Amino acid sequence: MAQFTRRDFGKTVLASAAAATAGKLFAQDCAPPVGTPVDFVVPNLPTIQRKSIAELTPDEVTRLRLAYQKLRDLANSDPSDPRGWMQQAMVHCWQCGGSGTDIHQSWTFLPWHRAYLYFHERILCTLLNDDTFRLPYWSWDDASSRSLPDIYQPATLNGAANSLYDANRSSDAVNGASMPAAIFPARQNPMNAGNFASFGGDANGGGSLENGPHGAIHMWTGTPDDPNPDMGNLSLAARDPIFYAHHCNIDRLWAEFYRRNPVAHANPSDPDFLTRGFQFFDETKQLVTIRVQDVLDPAPLGFSYPPGAKLSESKLPKWTKLNYDPATRLIRLPEKIRAAVIAPSVIAVKRSLVLQQVTVPMKSGTYNVFAGDVASAGADASTAANYLGYIGIIVAQHMHDHKCSLVLNASNDFLQKAANAGALLNFAPAGASNGGALEFRAAYLTEE
Amino acid sequence: MVWATACFFALAAAAPVVVMVDKPVTAAVEAPARVRHAKIVFLRMEGVIVRRNAPAVWNVFWDLPEANAATSVDDIHFAGYLTSLPNSALRDPHPANFTLELPAAAVAKLQRQVVMRFTFVPVKKLPDGGVTITALRLD
Numbered sequence: 001m002a003q004f005t006r007r008d009f010g011k012t013v014l015a016s017a018a019a020a021t022a023g024k025l026f027a028q029d030c031a032p033p034v035g036t037p038v039d040f041v042v043p044n045l046p047t048i049q050r051k052s053i054a055e056l057t058p059d060e061v062t063r064l065r066l067a068y069q070k071l072r073d074l075a076n077s078d079p080s081d082p083r084g085w086m087q088q089a090m091v092h093c094w095q096c097g098g099s100g101t102d103i104h105q106s107w108t109f110l111p112w113h114r115a116y117l118y119f120h121e122r123i124l125c126t127l128l129n130d131d132t133f134r135l136p137y138w139s140w141d142d143a144s145s146r147s148l149p150d151i152y153q154p155a156t157l158n159g160a161a162n163s164l165y166d167a168n169r170s171s172d173a174v175n176g177a178s179m180p181a182a183i184f185p186a187r188q189n190p191m192n193a194g195n196f197a198s199f200g201g202d203a204n205g206g207g208s209l210e211n212g213p214h215g216a217i218h219m220w221t222g223t224p225d226d227p228n229p230d231m232g233n234l235s236l237a238a239r240d241p242i243f244y245a246h247h248c249n250i251d252r253l254w255a256e257f258y259r260r261n262p263v264a265h266a267n268p269s270d271p272d273f274l275t276r277g278f279q280f281f282d283e284t285k286q287l288v289t290i291r292v293q294d295v296l297d298p299a300p301l302g303f304s305y306p307p308g309a310k311l312s313e314s315k316l317p318k319w320t321k322l323n324y325d326p327a328t329r330l331i332r333l334p335e336k337i338r339a340a341v342i343a344p345s346v347i348a349v350k351r352s353l354v355l356q357q358v359t360v361p362m363k364s365g366t367y368n369v370f371a372g373d374v375a376s377a378g379a380d381a382s383t384a385a386n387y388l389g390y391i392g393i394i395v396a397q398h399m400h401d402h403k404c405s406l407v408l409n410a411s412n413d414f415l416q417k418a419a420n421a422g423a424l425l426n427f428a429p430a431g432a433s434n435g436g437a438l439e440f441r442a443a444y445l446t447e448e
Numbered sequence: 449m450v451w452a453t454a455c456f457f458a459l460a461a462a463a464p465v466v467v468m469v470d471k472p473v474t475a476a477v478e479a480p481a482r483v484r485h486a487k488i489v490f491l492r493m494e495g496v497i498v499r500r501n502a503p504a505v506w507n508v509f510w511d512l513p514e515a516n517a518a519t520s521v522d523d524i525h526f527a528g529y530l531t532s533l534p535n536s537a538l539r540d541p542h543p544a545n546f547t548l549e550l551p552a553a554a555v556a557k558l559q560r561q562v563v564m565r566f567t568f569v570p571v572k573k574l575p576d577g578g579v580t581i582t583a584l585r586l587d
Binding site: 030093094096097098102104105106182185186187188193194195197198201202204205206207208211212214215216218219224225229232233234235236237316317319354356357358402403404405407444446448 | 487488490492493494502503505512513514515519520521522523524525526527528529530531532533534535536537538542544545546547548549551553571
């Protein structure tokens with residue numbers, strides 16, 4: 001058994017209080033757990049489903065607020081109690097760098113936070129004297145839940161402090177804005193990860209859930225550059241009650257990822273992973289060593305999640321690579337697309353022509369686009385039957401020798417003309433003043 | 449039909465070490481033989497240091513050297529984005545490793561080419577000194 005006596009506990013508490021006043025934390029201010037840990041024993045708890053914040057009943061909201069009020073009251077009445085609000089926040093600070101090691105950016109990210117939430121939940125149950133209490137999750141994977149939940153919002157309720165409120169949140173979070181879509185790109189859906197390493201990281205690095213939406217939502221909820229960023233800074237993040245609901249959703253997505261394919265998404269079996277131990281104070285103030293293997297199945301820990309997750313359900317644009325001959329600079333539409341545009345579907349399809357690795361011309365100029373042969377165009381290109389439009393490119397001096405991408409709206413009319421002309425697209429300089437032919441290396445048609 | 453176009457470009461720098469300050473940076477990474485036949489391929493960014501322990505967000509594109517902040521994340525060459533949260537509990541910049549699973553289209557292309565170029569695009573203003581990636585490899 002390890003003995004954690006690196007510093008006097010009283011000094012730690014004072015340092016923590018000072019840090020809280022200053023609003024900033026540095027390595028020396030994170031409180032280490034002090035005590036002699038005992039090994040974790042699997043509890044005999046009923047398995048109760050954790051619920052989305054959006055689905056909490058009014059009574060459950062009241063109970064949640066009461067739980068966090070009791071946590072805050074405990075911190076005020078006995079700042080040295082390791083179960084109190086600030087001490088709970090210190091647990092995260094200590095394990096995310098204050099101790100000199102960091103459980104982030106590796107495969108310990110998911111199991112450590114699951115254990116942290118478990119002990120946090122047990123403490124709240126004890127303070128409520130209610131074993132049926134379970135933490136709620138902030139289901140931001142659902143597009144309808146991508147703003148700060150209302151119950152965490154007001155500073156006061158009926159004249160009393162709202163225990164779920166935190167003053168150090170971003171203006172977007174406070175003003176009810178929705179998270180930007182860029183946090184959930186359809187091409188980067190952690191739920192589509194091929195295995196645990198991709199989803200949750202490995203011994204050498206973090207996974208897509210941690211490095212993607214997890215981090216982005218931290219930074220959206222708390223502004224990292226603010227003097228008091230809370231959620232926007234790892235060491236301060238657990239000072240905001242929404243932190244626990246945010247991580248509860250991370251935990252739920254891990255459970256869901258595993259549920260979808262327990263073979264392909266299996267948790268690592270490496271003994272270094274399974275036996276890795278962490279220390280937490282339990283609901284009786286006893287320091288406990290819990291290992292990764294103790295938390296891989298949530299049910300014995302007394303909680304579960306409803307199946308399903310809605311992360312990145314938006315449809316991806318379909319990209320079709322077009323046959324392009326660099327010698328003739330002709331793009332040929334595939335027969336499938338040709339057939340589709342000649343007999344258009346009743347369902348509107350937005351198509352774009354994407355030219356990539358375009359060599360920036362030497363001069364600014366205009367390029368006419370024709371369906372088929374350029375030669376059929378007369379002196380006034382725009383009057384030619386096969387004229388489709390033009391591209392104007394403005395070139396700055398420093399852009400020479402660079403590559404660029406061009407995205408052109410490809411209307412059905414545009415594509416029909418091309419299809420009727422043998423499904424060819426041709427780009428021709430509009431005049432002698434142009435900086436040469438339009439050269440590119442790849443062409444795609446996107447459909448959405 | 450008239451298209452309003454803007455020509456976007458990226459500064460390219462083929463180097464094993466990436467230093468992102470305010471512009472996109474492109475680096476070429478060679479794929480070992482075993483990787484070129486794998487179904488799941490990771491781009492590993494090792495020894496990532498964010499100066500002054502500040503927040504950083506960047507996009508990664510494969511084989512699209514002209515990618516920049518305006519390039520859509522719906523582009524088929526988008527590999528993913530990465531975030532680095534500040535952490536004031538750390539006194540010094542703390543090297544971290546990041547992993548990105550390559551999308552299926554990139555994995556398929558690796559079966560036909562040995563070297564893949566990756567373009568790292570800062571999404572938000574990076575902290576002073578930018579972001580340094582000590583090593584890149586395909587695994």
